[in-house]
Amino acid sequence: MSLLLPLRYLSGILKVYYSIVCLWNDTLRLITSRDYKMSQRMEVDGKTALKRLQNYLNNYYFRKIVYSIVTLFGISILIFIIARVLPGDPARLALGPRAPEDVVEQYRKLLRLDQPIYVQYYYWLIDVFHGRFGLSLVTFRDVLTDITEFLPATVELIIFTLIIDIIGAFSLGVLSGRKPNSIIDNSVRIFAYAGIAIPSFVWAIILQLVLANWLDLLPAYGRLSLGIEVKRITGLVTIDSLLSGNLIAFGDAVAHLIIPSLSLAIGCIAQEARILRANLIENVNKDYVLNMYAHGIPGSTIFFKYALKPSMIPTVTIMTLDMASMLGNAFLVELIFNWPGLSRYGITAMLRKDLNAIVGVVLVIGLAYTIASIIIDLVVSYLDPRVRHRR
């Protein structure tokens, strides 16, 4: 029975997803088709039904999501190999060098290390599906409990970083793309070189030193100042403080967020602003823009309505890579700012060779990155109709 368990999960997920896609497509058809009543009257024979099914399977979003599920399984195999094959002996590592040999042997049996590798992977996968990552050697608690405790802080940091990143990149890109070779454009160019050359952990140290220690504008460490407490509802301090109506705590939490998320965002802002600028300048010189000028459409309308949208496509595409660098750099930035998030927990686990915790953290980050790249792909397909219809 247990052999079929993952298969059942998979087929269940696929069924749920397929029904969602069908519903979604039917709703779209309901909204978009003008002759909906006509199509209602038409009879659907077997051939049309098959064709419709093929269309669903060829659907861009469907393929995207099936592909990411496959990749997620790939990630799980990779992480499993990292966790099981590279080190000498997981049982010895878990119990420490002074544990007696028979205890280690017992533990090895418990971890099924005496069985072939694919059997190990199968049981490990079942455990992961049930949320059993094992015991953390850092906190001596279940890894899943730790993850649920530390994840909200990182989510808060990343979301705040994304907000800063999107606002900064688009405003700087539009400002420098609107008037090429102006003072603003040149200063953005210098800023872009600085943003690319300076790693985010160096930004973190510099910003902490200048803004927090020398100018004393913002707090240097942690999520909240001493003496301010917020009841944990969602785990996101800013939202919790708003929910409980504690405005002082909200201000404090935002002040604590600014430097870490700024140091994470600056590199991405620089890169995205440059790409947006280059594409804006390229698109403004195209024939369709000239055509619009000839029709007497005002310049700002052309710029913001017709030139900006296609220029956003490469910028949004590059955000997948920036998201990856953000999630990676969060490890360093959380360490510097003593931010009680998942990445700092991951670093502590890595430094103590706590395999269960490393696996849990990397899996969660892999999942988050996959979801983020799906969302970015969807945004790109909204902006660029050519992507949607590519087979």
Next chain:
Amino acid sequence: MQKTSVQELKFIELERKIKRENWRRMWFRFKKSKLSILGLSMILVLLFMAVFADYVAPYPSHAGLHIAFKNAYKPPSLEYILGTDMYGRDVFSRIIFGFRYAFMMIGLVLSLVAPTGVILGLLAGYYRGTVIEAIIVRLSDIFISLPPLVLALSIASILEPNIFNAMMAVSLMWWPWYVKLTYSMTVSLRNEPFILAAESQGASTLHILFKELLPIQLGTILTKVTLDAGWIILIGAAISFVGLGAQPPTPELGTMVSEYSKYLPEYWWMSLGPAAGIILIILAFNLLGDGVRDVFAGE
């Protein structure tokens, strides 16, 4: 012995001339931008300092373990350009030795990663639609679907923390990007007439891969190599900063930033010095990369 006719000699001479002309043309395109000249000269200076660190550094003995507590915590002055650290070591001398590790890292990682990735990418692109393609492309996709730094950190965490294993971790994480680059280019070149011509003349697979497909892509690959050098420094410094790479007595730039950042904000010069070193080397490689891109973009 076969005699070469005058005409053939002339032809060989002409070929050489064209080659020389090509180099001159590339140099012309490169030097058009002053920034790329700046990047090249910065790299040459840094490389010189790294190679002759024992002669350039004011205090060569301060690189490793050296304790002189009477000189500790001195701010920047004429005697110690970037100040001294908590053991009384000259920070500037240590940074110069740090460049040595940085260049070592670039050299080792790129020489491991670029050939492997390029060969795998060529194979996958040439054998399109076969098992070889499926395996190589899926494998590299899996490596790419994790954030690079997270993958590098998790690999480094399992190995013993030293600079050599940090390089291994970076290499393990880096090869799929070269596969992706060469694969996409090879796929688009695969059905070109000149490949078909070579195949119909009975050229071997090795000839097609390395004499027909590779030379066209070399410019793009070279551009990526120069641009990647900066990123390798960044990732390597990040691994060391966390404490999974080189360990403290080693004058590695990331390790130094991490070691000295404990003494912020009072002794700021200690950690800002190595940080500036990292910035300088990344900036230099980025400027050079832009220049190299200009050289090959015109073709």
